[in-house]
Amino acid sequence: MSSQPVLDGVALNEIDLDRHSRASLTKKRTRIQVEKERSILDAALEEFSTFGFRGATIDQIASRAGMTKPNLLYYFRRKQDIYLAVLRRTLDMWLRPLEALEADGHPPKEILAYINRKLELSRDNPTASRLFALEILQGAPVLGEVLGGQLKLLVDQKAAVIRRWAEEGRIAPIDPYHLIFMIWATTQHYADFEVQIRALLGAAISDSEQFDTAKATLSTIFMDGVLTGNRHG
Amino acid sequence: MSSQPVLDGVALNEIDLDRHSRASLTKKRTRIQVEKERSILDAALEEFSTFGFRGATIDQIASRAGMTKPNLLYYFRRKQDIYLAVLRRTLDMWLRPLEALEADGHPPKEILAYINRKLELSRDNPTASRLFALEILQGAPVLGEVLGGQLKLLVDQKAAVIRRWAEEGRIAPIDPYHLIFMIWATTQHYADFEVQIRALLGAAISDSEQFDTAKATLSTIFMDGVLTGNRHG
DNA sequence: AAGGATTCTGACCATTTGGTCAAAAGAAAC
DNA sequence: GTTTCTTTTGACCAAATGGTCAGAATCCTT
Numbered sequence: 001m002s003s004q005p006v007l008d009g010v011a012l013n014e015i016d017l018d019r020h021s022r023a024s025l026t027k028k029r030t031r032i033q034v035e036k037e038r039s040i041l042d043a044a045l046e047e048f049s050t051f052g053f054r055g056a057t058i059d060q061i062a063s064r065a066g067m068t069k070p071n072l073l074y075y076f077r078r079k080q081d082i083y084l085a086v087l088r089r090t091l092d093m094w095l096r097p098l099e100a101l102e103a104d105g106h107p108p109k110e111i112l113a114y115i116n117r118k119l120e121l122s123r124d125n126p127t128a129s130r131l132f133a134l135e136i137l138q139g140a141p142v143l144g145e146v147l148g149g150q151l152k153l154l155v156d157q158k159a160a161v162i163r164r165w166a167e168e169g170r171i172a173p174i175d176p177y178h179l180i181f182m183i184w185a186t187t188q189h190y191a192d193f194e195v196q197i198r199a200l201l202g203a204a205i206s207d208s209e210q211f212d213t214a215k216a217t218l219s220t221i222f223m224d225g226v227l228t229g230n231r232h233g
Numbered sequence: 234m235s236s237q238p239v240l241d242g243v244a245l246n247e248i249d250l251d252r253h254s255r256a257s258l259t260k261k262r263t264r265i266q267v268e269k270e271r272s273i274l275d276a277a278l279e280e281f282s283t284f285g286f287r288g289a290t291i292d293q294i295a296s297r298a299g300m301t302k303p304n305l306l307y308y309f310r311r312k313q314d315i316y317l318a319v320l321r322r323t324l325d326m327w328l329r330p331l332e333a334l335e336a337d338g339h340p341p342k343e344i345l346a347y348i349n350r351k352l353e354l355s356r357d358n359p360t361a362s363r364l365f366a367l368e369i370l371q372g373a374p375v376l377g378e379v380l381g382g383q384l385k386l387l388v389d390q391k392a393a394v395i396r397r398w399a400e401e402g403r404i405a406p407i408d409p410y411h412l413i414f415m416i417w418a419t420t421q422h423y424a425d426f427e428v429q430i431r432a433l434l435g436a437a438i439s440d441s442e443q444f445d446t447a448k449a450t451l452s453t454i455f456m457d458g459v460l461t462g463n464r465h466g
Numbered sequence: 467a468a469g470g471a472t473t474c475t476g477a478c479c480a481t482t483t484g485g486t487c488a489a490a491a492g493a494a495a496c
Numbered sequence: 497g498t499t500t501c502t503t504t505t506g507a508c509c510a511a512a513t514g515g516t517c518a519g520a521a522t523c524c525t526t
Contacts, residue, residue: 023502032493032503050371054288058484070486071504079484108460130370133425137363137370138283140428147432155433171459177434178450179459185422186415192366193418195373199380200388201410217411225457226404226412227341256472265473265523290513303516304474312514 020081022074037075039065041089044082049131052138053083087135087142090128095151097121098180101158107165108223111183115218118187123205129191155180186218253314255307270308272298274322277315282364285371286316320368320375323361328384330354331413334391340398341456344416348451351420356438362424388413419451 023033043065047056058079062072076082097117101110122129135143155177162176190197190205198204205211256266276298280289291312295305309315330350334343355362368376388410395409423430423438431437438444 030493030502036503052285052288052367052371055285055371057482059482068505069484070506073485074503077485111459133366133370134285136426136429137366138285138288140432144428144432147429151429152433169461172453172457172461174453174459175446175450178447179454181422181426181430181447182419182450182454185418185426189414189418193369193414195377196369196380196384197414199373199377200385213408214411214414217408217415220405220407221412221415221458222454223458223460224405225453225455226344226407227456228402228405263472263523269473291515292513301475302514303476306515307473310515 020077020085022077033075036065036067037085040067040072040075040082041086044086045090045127045131048083048086049127049134052134053079053141058082084142086131090125090131091146093121093125094128094132095154098154098158101161103161103164107162107170111162111171111179111222112219115183115187115222116215118183119190119205119211119215119218122187122189122191123211126191126194126205129188133188133192183222190214253310253318255310266308269298269300270318273300273305273308273315274319277319278323278360278364281316281319282360282367285367286312286374291315317375319364323358323364324379326354326358327361327365328387331387331391334394336394336397340395340403344395344404344412344455345452348416348420348455349448351416352423352438352444352448352451355420355422355424356444359424359427359438362421366421366425416455423447 023030029037040061044056044061046064047061050056056079058072059069061082062069065072072082076085097114100117101114105113132143135141136147140147159176159180162171162179165171166173166176194204197210201210203210205214256263262270273294276294277289279297280294283289289312291305292302294315295302298305305315309318330347333350334347338346365376368374369380373380392409392413395404395412398404399406399409427437430443434443436443438447
């Protein structure tokens, strides 16, 4: 495999400590600072999610945010800082659906609800999904520590819940981790491979008709599979 | 969305016509040409699948292939040419599993066999999977025409087969396109998000134990879903 | 062994890109 | 309105990168 890192492995928590901008930090953030940082991060999300860390350029991000490169670099000293800030801003949103999986709910309903939350996220924030996809695809140079830390903790916990459901016979006896992978894969696919889906379907997941069909298909397969039979009726 | 193309939209078929190398083309290809081109494309697959088109550098590809940059450029004049050649070399392999789906087979068995072929491909050629994933994620600047052409033809045809199965009641009544998407998503996930899977599982899909568990989970879900019940037994 | 074709290389060039800086322009406080 | 702090900009730099080229080295045929 490749050894050359795209970006030095910097933990997400380190950002706060680092003074990553030239804008004053001692006092409270200015109105202008808040506005500009937001529009920079919006622009950066678009660029990074399309071209990846290396492929995106500061010039393009600045241009998309309607400012000049040195002006942007007044708010974020280095390209890495922008990338880290974007990832950080998006991470919580990304983990929330799994966090909401309730151990004491009705197992099939909980799983279905989780699938739907993820599918909605793919529809409403496809760029965020692509940002993470690109980061992971390229070996997670930045998120690497998060994967083995924060994410693993959460997934281990929820996998234990699902495993118990299976042991109690409330769902089929399947591996909880691979079930979670399947849910991630199928839902995020609609965001990450949007171009392909649009080419084959003539419409993306943002189209409400396609969204409904996707939702129905996922429900059927995850609940009943493709086999015919009258299990419940 | 973004308008800036990573690479000019060049159809895959155009490559053959273009003289894309300085090496002689009039006569038959030399032993050295065959060998070097192969090792260049091997190296290029690694680099492109890790860093994407923009992120990969000719220097790195050359270095990985054990030659100097000008030497590499003797075989492929431009970076694009290498990228196109790699995509082309990998495309057929990628489409074959779906092509092998037989209309007159036993529907559930055909679907299962297709899933297994795709899963094996993810295990045996993860870099190829990542190459396509990166290309699609970035808007398919090169494969764009293939998606709406060759791939769409194939998928439309196989979707029709699956639709008939559903209409005849031989599988559950589900949308064939979304079923195909689910199969792509779940199987390719193991290649594309290998880093994440390794972080959470401590092992990749190349690990035979994980492969078996993945295969079993996919089989169960795609056939029966998560609901418990004694449909066939 | 000779000679022509093929392959390989170092030196080089132009462009892109991340990043700096001094100073101008603009807000905000008084 | 003046002063002080914040924001913006053009000019600039160094490194990385795609690509060229003339000539040297190597291979292959006879």
